[in-house]
Amino acid sequence: MNATTCASNGDTPIKVLLVDDEQLVRSGFRLLLDIEDDIVVVGEAATGAEAVDKARALRPDVVLMDIRMPKMDGIQATREIATTDALRTVRILILTTYDTDAYVFEGLQAGASGFLLKDCGPAELLHGIRVIAAGESLLAPRITRRLIAQFTAQRTANKAAEHRLAVLTEREREVLALVGQGMSNDEIGAELFLSPATARTHVSRAMVKLGARDRAQLVVIAYRTGLVTP
Template sequence: MPSVLVVDDQLLVRAGLVALLRNAPGVQVVGEAADGEEAVRQAAETCPDVILMDIRMPVTDGIEATRRILTRPETAASRVIALTTFDLDQYVYGALRAGASGFLLKETPPERLVTAIHAVAEGDMLFAPSVTRRLVEAYAPPAGPVVDLPPGWRTVTNREREVLVQVAQGLTNREIAQRFVLSDATVRTHLNRAMAKLALSSRAQVVVFAYECGLVVPGGKAAPDGA
């Protein structure tokens, strides 16, 4: 049963989400917060499996709260779902860049919200990779040269790099396994090792990384030199 922390600065919205989830089967609400600072404190106290995180909030916004929560050892395993009013939103892009596992519109039907919480808690993607790519292509800065890649990139193997590129292009683990004649478990191992080396916490963050570093160019294609 996934535990959930609800974060939203609008009392009525927050109360509605809490009431909905408390009546939903297989979900446990462990706390609620009205701003990013409170969210960071609550996350440290409750270590929720999933955090529903409003993006635009006073004091500390959802982007900064997400970054702080996911970079702290005690809460790094939490999954963040960004809540937003508009799907094509630079704030949403910032949340994905900070490590959010996906986003939902605030008008999402209750059953879809509950399904999303369970999916994210189990490590699945929340939405089609094309949605992430659309956001990244709209808001990512121009890719830098290869020398701008993080230090951990030097330890990424060729196969791990290939898997990262395929993930950024929108392929599932099973599709990658079929393309490279590998098992699903082997693909997961390559992906998890690469993500650990690069300090990436979600598949959405893999897409952001691949575009910003020039591994994938707009349109979802791998860079010509594979770098």
């Protein structure tokens, strides 16, 4: 239904793969997503291993990934997908609960583009899927910054940090610090009196120089190197 509606408007729907070991959870997400004209659920998976296989077969735009699953957990499944060249365009949005927050940092390191708490509202989930599909990372919400800070704070910066950041210009360091605080390109531009396009260019250059897959990885780097502190 959704794909037909979108195709008639000349738009391509966002293809979503639902990954959760609980059928009831997957069914709930599907009911929510199926009524959206710009989103289509292309498949479901109950294990991490199945998620990797389905991602390879279906090539979704976004994988809604649970963490705790049998056979292969969501972190390992994320790593498998993120490191597969043929799946470089697949974006992963991890869902977590308060008792699994410790996995968030590892999920971002593994290649996830962001995460949401499982008790988020429908509007927040839909927004998250659209943000991830658009090529951004879901790092702006206050809860995200708090959780990242909580777990990256345990990893103190070392001498290698300065060496790693040495490839950046002073402006790129400033931009990286603001990305680490969860700011968008528009917000970074306003903070540094730059146009959003110029801010985007600095972000892109920092990603290339630091070997970051996306903005989520830049946030990890910003905290691990001590450029941003909780």
